[in-house]
Amino acid sequence: MAQTAATTPAVGELMAELAALEDPRIREVNARHGDDHGVNLGKLRAIAKRLKTQHARARELWETDDTAARLLALLICRPKAFARDELDTMLRQARTPKVHDWLVNYVVKKSPHAEELRLAWSADPDPVVASAGWALTSERVAKKPGGLDLTGLLDIIETEMKGAPDRLQWAMNTCLATIGIEHDEHRARALAIGERLEVLKDYPTPPNCTSPFAPIWIAEMVSRQDDRGR
Known part of the structure; x- marks a missing residue:
């Protein structure tokens, strides 16, 4: 109120x-x-x-x-x-x-207007604006993946993430990890992309926190899901 x-x-x-x-x-x-x-x-x-x-x-x-x-x-x-x-x-x-x-x-x-903005921002030439589009894409990957081309997203990430500016790179890496965590049919490829590109591999991670390096992040979250399912 x-x-x-x-x-x-x-x-x-x-x-x-x-x-x-x-x-x-x-x-x-x-x-x-x-x-x-x-x-x-x-x-x-x-x-x-x-x-x-x-x-x-x-x-x-x-x-x-x-x-x-x-x-x-x-x-x-x-x-x-x-x-x-x-x-x-x-x-x-x-x-x-x-x-x-x-x-x-x-x-x-x-x-x-989230979906309309997601599409517009993801294609924006400003990397900070584009990072917002990728953040919205990660949300859809996790909650409403219907209609998304996950293979196409992985293609873009594989091609562009390594050289992307920091904020855009972080957002694309989050999307990569989310695909790997939420969609087991794409997990092997997501892990392979993360291992090959090594984005955020050396990012300093405090104790008891999960590394943003996608292969570690994916493995940790999938392990937690498996533990909850037992």
Whole structure:
């Protein structure tokens, strides 16, 4: 349930609240990943939980071009209320990885325009935009694979992933792993592509986390599925 206008904090109040949460140490850590905010995400989510859905206020927060404000906007917006062209513009305005990821995962995936945008973005010459298309493709591979040409996707990944820019390469690698995990008839080829291309093979992986190197990722997730099935 959305709050009433009388109880809705103005954008200026929300910006001040976010500014008060700024932590230089968090900003320093985020900067290593290309993000430019210093707000603890747990505290930001707490604000969103308090505000609930406020689509008009979300639009105003987005227009500030402030990363923390945009993250808050993505948590309190109504995903299905955005037009197709509006989402396309927002993706191209998303300057930082976190805003980009939240926009795709929290908003676009819930939009009735997701499939149309998936097709358009996947073919976009901007690799960051294309990475969003591949993220949506991974979602379909896992949840609604009907109608997808998985063999064709593997052909593209095999040809283009090795030389792709970082964000696009990561998204294509995720799609490769998802195909291998979810579709056993394509698993052998997905594993072979991962082994041959060696994308993210040496990526530093913290203890108790799964490596993004596709052959390890696929093997780990399939093993978990097998364990659950016993």
